[in-house]
Amino acid sequence: MTHQHETHCQDILGYLNAYIDGELNPELCSLLETHMETCSNCQIVYNTLKKTIEICQMDSERITLPTDARRRLFTSLNLEDHVNPKSK
Amino acid sequence: MEKNEAQSAIEINELKHKDKHAFANIVDEHSDKIYRLALKMLGNEQDAEDILQETFIKAFNNIESFEGRSKISTWLYRIAVNESLMLLRKRKGSLIDIDAGIEKDDGEVIPQQIVDWCCLPEKELMSNESRQVINQAINTLSDANRAAFLLRDVEGLSTSEAAEVLDISESALKVRLMRARLQLRETLTHYFSDKMLSVIP
Numbered sequence: 416m417t418h419q420h421e422t423h424c425q426d427i428l429g430y431l432n433a434y435i436d437g438e439l440n441p442e443l444c445s446l447l448e449t450h451m452e453t454c455s456n457c458q459i460v461y462n463t464l465k466k467t468i469e470i471c472q473m474d475s476e477r478i479t480l481p482t483d484a485r486r487r488l489f490t491s492l493n494l495e496d497h498v499n500p501k502s503k
Numbered sequence: 504m505e506k507n508e509a510q511s512a513i514e515i516n517e518l519k520h521k522d523k524h525a526f527a528n529i530v531d532e533h534s535d536k537i538y539r540l541a542l543k544m545l546g547n548e549q550d551a552e553d554i555l556q557e558t559f560i561k562a563f564n565n566i567e568s569f570e571g572r573s574k575i576s577t578w579l580y581r582i583a584v585n586e587s588l589m590l591l592r593k594r595k596g597s598l599i600d601i602d603a604g605i606e607k608d609d610g611e612v613i614p615q616q617i618v619d620w621c622c623l624p625e626k627e628l629m630s631n632e633s634r635q636v637i638n639q640a641i642n643t644l645s646d647a648n649r650a651a652f653l654l655r656d657v658e659g660l661s662t663s664e665a666a667e668v669l670d671i672s673e674s675a676l677k678v679r680l681m682r683a684r685l686q687l688r689e690t691l692t693h694y695f696s697d698k699m700l701s702v703i704p
Binding site: 466 | 523524526527530531534535538539542543548552555556559560563613614617618619620621628629633634637638641652656657659662677680681684685687688691692
């Protein structure tokens, strides 16, 4: 981040999360987008922040309750009679 | 697909009559996500399974107190998060409130490493080693920030739902989320920038 727009980058950082979440107003969105066109550092922070969220989601999507644990869960809840295979 | 309000109201009514079939349907529908949340909060499968069981036992025993203002999933997440946080406190052998350490532990996170690793192929980003690093990074977040991140970004709750689960304001949720995201980005950038050197000539 060059010294001349250091303060501005700090402001941009404060808006990045709202921007990622789609919660930033249009005026600030365009301010941020204009800034990122010329500031590769902020663009990289934005790209990697978004990618960080994405790969954490991808990692978690693969997690399902193991079959044995599911059976134990239903047993602990006295729902043995309802432990049919998942119908998904 | 999200259930509509009428379906949910019928379901809640059946639950309040201790209808086992209705309860089994709820367990079936929500057990994967409650398990996933507990696993990510606690970092091991046995504890996650214990919390999963405890969550549904508490939900079933306290169904009378469920007022139907929030979604069943929000209510279950709330029980699971509270149970997980209690277990984490027990592990640390401390009764200190979860929020007490936040200011001390989490100062402002300022991006230090500026490397664009987004161009790495998915097989690198999602390799077994990378997934281990991702999970370690999530584990090193403070308990409060980790809960905010998991609910909002991994489970996909809205800001207001995640704030409701954690019983905090939306602005407090956003602060925790920002710290968590930036800290994770920093850890992953450290790891993936090394990977880039070995993968991309």
